Amino acid sequence: MYQLRGVTKQYRRGKDTVEALAGVDLTIGDGDRLVIQGPTGGGKSTLLQMLGGLDRPTAGSVELDGTDLAKLPEARLTKVRAESIGFVFQSFNLIPTLTAQENVETALVPLGLRAADRRERAAEALRSVGLGERLGHLPSEMSGGQQQRVAIARALVKNPKVLLADEPTGNLDESMRDEVMDVLEDRWKEHGLTFVMVTHDTALAKKAPRLVTIRKGRITVTENATP
Template sequence: MSIIETEPQALYRLTDVTRTYRTKGRTVTALAGATAEIRAGEFVTIQGPTGGGKSTLLQLLGALDRPSGGSLALGGTELSTASNRELGRLRAEEIGFVFQGFNLIPTLTARENVAMALVPLKIPAEERRARVDESLAHVGLADRGDHLPGELSGGQQQRVAIARAIVKKPRVLLADEPTGNLDEEMRDEILVLLESLCAEGLTLIVVTHDSAVAKRAHRRLRLKNGRLTEV
């Protein structure tokens, strides 16, 4: 019996995606026909000049915004025409977000911050507690659940943010400069963690200015003049 190897399934398909804005009486083009395919389980980085549309692209991939034109599909869902309810479901269930600034609520403990991601899913309390503890253990913070963000280092705060992103068991993790506020040692620790999550099957898409981060990816995309090219 022969075994036929197949390519990983495409998770995102972008075809001639455009995004324009009207500001101060003029039209600004953030994306001008971006085309790419990102497969399930890949670690992909996106680089490009400041103001070149990287954050706009991440918002589109995260179902936080809609394209002005073209096609953008996540799995079998066309994001440009999906209902607001469906986009909300995708954000709640299938997409995790990590940001440079951690975005933790300072008055909540690490455990409570992670649990916030499960509120829209209406998960029973017992299962919610188990998933939160599992996620904190996954990022190496099983003993820090009762600490406030101010009692944690920058690297530990980012680990809490990652635990919050993965507690809902998403298909994709979108990260905007996730190591931008960290020193080299902490950056490398976070990269190892992200790589381990990707090895477990999570699709990882990272916007970064750091070439040391980009070199670790399976694929590197560059966004310039509103268009995507592969490095």
């Protein structure tokens, strides 16, 4: 479970101080599915980075299962990210010179698995997102929706506790958006993940059991935001 208390994040921009998050309090339970929405520059991606341990707050605490990510030494924080948190980004972030299977395997390298085990788990992860016949294909040989499914397989292959997605359908057309969201929601249901997604897509936001709206660093939580 996540417990955020008084999370503030300030950046320096020239002589000015910009407050991306302003005293955010938020609880996210195990297995929750939550969408974060708001205007550009309102703090959405900053909040997601706090949940993923990719950035540290200026003040406040970000606890995951009772451990404050903000206070962990960098080596331990890296270990938490490697073992417990999967990330999916808008731009896919695939390595262009690696095959689909090799891209997925990169998530397992920090776990110290044998090469044969990495290959087996990566292949199974790709099969689980419908890409069993694309193991040896490069990103340039796949559609945008297929590339995003590779990114999802890479995020899930390590069996994380948390899946964080930042505009995962932002570069996709409507049909590919629906395809990718079906995969994400199926994996959430199947694995009991805590799933947090940032999106500008109002249609997707309306389907979320919980919606966090963030403006000027302050949040409003809507429960059971269903169509």
